[in-house]
Amino acid sequence: MSWIKRHWWAVGLFAALAVAFLSPLASPHPDGLERVAEDKGFIQRAREAPFAILPDYVLPGVQNEGVATILAGIVGTLVVFGLVYGLAWALRRRSAHAAR
Amino acid sequence: MHIPDGFLNTATAVGAWAVSAGGVTYAVRRVSKELQERQVPLIGVTAAFIFAAQMINFPVAGGTSGHLLGGALAAILLGPWAGMLVLTSVLTVQALLFQDGGLLALGANILNMAVIGVLVGWVVYRGLGRLLHKGRSETAISSFAAAWASVVVAALAAAIELTISGVLSANVALTAMGSVHALIGLGEGLITAAVLSFLGATRPDLLKLGRAAPEGAR
Numbered sequence: 001m002s003w004i005k006r007h008w009w010a011v012g013l014f015a016a017l018a019v020a021f022l023s024p025l026a027s028p029h030p031d032g033l034e035r036v037a038e039d040k041g042f043i044q045r046a047r048e049a050p051f052a053i054l055p056d057y058v059l060p061g062v063q064n065e066g067v068a069t070i071l072a073g074i075v076g077t078l079v080v081f082g083l084v085y086g087l088a089w090a091l092r093r094r095s096a097h098a099a100r
Numbered sequence: 101m102h103i104p105d106g107f108l109n110t111a112t113a114v115g116a117w118a119v120s121a122g123g124v125t126y127a128v129r130r131v132s133k134e135l136q137e138r139q140v141p142l143i144g145v146t147a148a149f150i151f152a153a154q155m156i157n158f159p160v161a162g163g164t165s166g167h168l169l170g171g172a173l174a175a176i177l178l179g180p181w182a183g184m185l186v187l188t189s190v191l192t193v194q195a196l197l198f199q200d201g202g203l204l205a206l207g208a209n210i211l212n213m214a215v216i217g218v219l220v221g222w223v224v225y226r227g228l229g230r231l232l233h234k235g236r237s238e239t240a241i242s243s244f245a246a247a248w249a250s251v252v253v254a255a256l257a258a259a260i261e262l263t264i265s266g267v268l269s270a271n272v273a274l275t276a277m278g279s280v281h282a283l284i285g286l287g288e289g290l291i292t293a294a295v296l297s298f299l300g301a302t303r304p305d306l307l308k309l310g311r312a313a314p315e316g317a318r
Contacts, residue, residue, distance in 0.1 A: 012141075019149065019152035019156065023152075026158075028157075029159055030165065031101065031166055032281050033258065035162070040276060047105045049202070053196070054198050056199075076151055076152075076193060077148045081144045083193065084144050084148075091135055
């Protein structure tokens, strides 16, 4: 079995990171709910979060906005991968150890 | 369609938290009974891909954009219970780390996109799978329809929450949210069908891996 076939999950993670690299190309237009909120006049009800870590998918302190967006995307992709991998690992069926 | 804090009243947001907590608790129980160790990497990769893809807003008509939600994709790849946990995790990271979607509203966002979106995607995909012949184009059609329906029904759920919160009348909320997301859902359908067709052509074993039942279960 080739390396790529055995390590398909690394290829998949790499593909997800490649998608994050496309994030500066995303449309800046409001999304469906924001559009409805603007059209129907309730957008001003939205409250800012009481704290900000990576608001608007931009890594703070990076001058170039495209680079800041890509970096925020990479951070988020890796955090989600690690979190869900860990969660799934903790929840997996331990059939190998036989039912107790 | 990540709802920010302020759109929903407290009673609606708390109620949505209660319902989604029940759904996610049930999903955790099912996953801990059924998940096999060899499925763990696929779940992590699916979550990473959905997070990254959610950053790519695509334009739809009228100066509006949409992005993949991934509920149907996760349900088709992993089954509804693991899919629900994947979407819940993505939404939680988005709210905590990126301030995308409110904290009080996170329960409603989980309810709409992780619980309802995933279940609708799953039910439509399975239902069409029973009606249609088994083949590549049939799978593409089923996944497109499942993805479209998951986005539209999730948007209608958000519209109902806005109505209960007294923001809009039911008529206005359902029409406005339904019509714009009927367009966004087309993008969701195209991306979902394309990803699944690509996997089906290159690694059909991964499509089977996520849905494989553990020995002795079911």
